Amino acid sequence: QKEVEQNSGPLSVPEGAIASLNCTYSDRGSQSFFWYRQYSGKSPELIMSIYSNGDKEDGRFTAQLNKASQYVSLLIRDSQPSDSATYLCAVNQKRSSASKIIFGSGTRLSIRP
Amino acid sequence: DGGITQSPKYLFRKEGQNVTLSCEQNLNHDAMYWYRQDPGQGLRLIYYSQIVNDFQKGDIAEGYSVSREKKESFPLTVTSAQKNPTAFYLCASASGTGGAGANVLTFGAGSRLTVL
Numbered sequence: 001q002k003e004v005e006q007n008s009g010p011l012s013v014p015e016g017a018i019a020s021l022n023c024t025y026s027d028r029g030s031q032s033f034f035w036y037r038q039y040s041g042k043s044p045e046l047i048m049s050i051y052s053n054g055d056k057e058d059g060r061f062t063a064q065l066n067k068a069s070q071y072v073s074l075l076i077r078d079s080q081p082s083d084s085a086t087y088l089c090a091v092n093q094k095r096s097s098a099s100k101i102i103f104g105s106g107t108r109l110s111i112r113p
Numbered sequence: 114d115g116g117i118t119q120s121p122k123y124l125f126r127k128e129g130q131n132v133t134l135s136c137e138q139n140l141n142h143d144a145m146y147w148y149r150q151d152p153g154q155g156l157r158l159i160y161y162s163q164i165v166n167d168f169q170k171g172d173i174a175e176g177y178s179v180s181r182e183k184k185e186s187f188p189l190t191v192t193s194a195q196k197n198p199t200a201f202y203l204c205a206s207a208s209g210t211g212g213a214g215a216n217v218l219t220f221g222a223g224s225r226l227t228v229l
Binding site for chain 1: 144148154156157161172223
């Protein structure tokens with residue numbers, strides 16, 4: 001079992017619709033959770049961070065965390081062509097004094113006009 | 114401007130040679146990380162460091178080495194023991210303090226290594 005799992009996609013969503021991206025993790029001691037967006041050939045950039053159970057909204061993006069189910073998701077409302085990218089889920093596995101941050105394999109999202 | 118500088122951006126290496134990738138940050142971040150990314154894949158953790166003179170192995174440390182002699186610098190050496198080193202290497206740093214923004218990674222632009 002991978003420590004952080006994502007559906008690799010591609011996920012194709014029509015412009016203006018809601019895109020839903022999912023991620024599960026195996027370490028129950030994980031403390032913080034992140035979604036990064038990565039365009040081809042570029043470095044990842046932070047979209048959302050979430051630290052406690054529930055929903056967190058920022059503009060068109062909503063992150064949802066359920067620690068009991070070890071599940072974190074990202075919703076993108078009113079999807080735009082510029083949202084087409086790979087979305088990486090990351091998890092902080094606290095290790096004594098160090099934070100081990102690991103990533104899933106990413107979900108490719110394609111927004112079709 | 115604060116940020117992370119990785120060099121070189123592109124590097125070609127012959128088989129059997131060691132190569133060192135540079136990573137420097139001026140964000141005053143405590144933690145630094147090295148990741149490897151292969152085409153169409155996610156990021157895999159090579160090494161990470163929370164404080165000077167201390168670092169931990171990640172999930173794919175074999176064939177790599179690091180040092181953390183200064184807070185600002187975390188160079189990665191790809192040794193000849195790494196069987197398939199051709200990849201995109203990303204360095205990142207993060208604030209280790211608690212609260213909002215804790216452990217948010219800031220990435221460098223990456224170094225693309227090709228073994229000939």
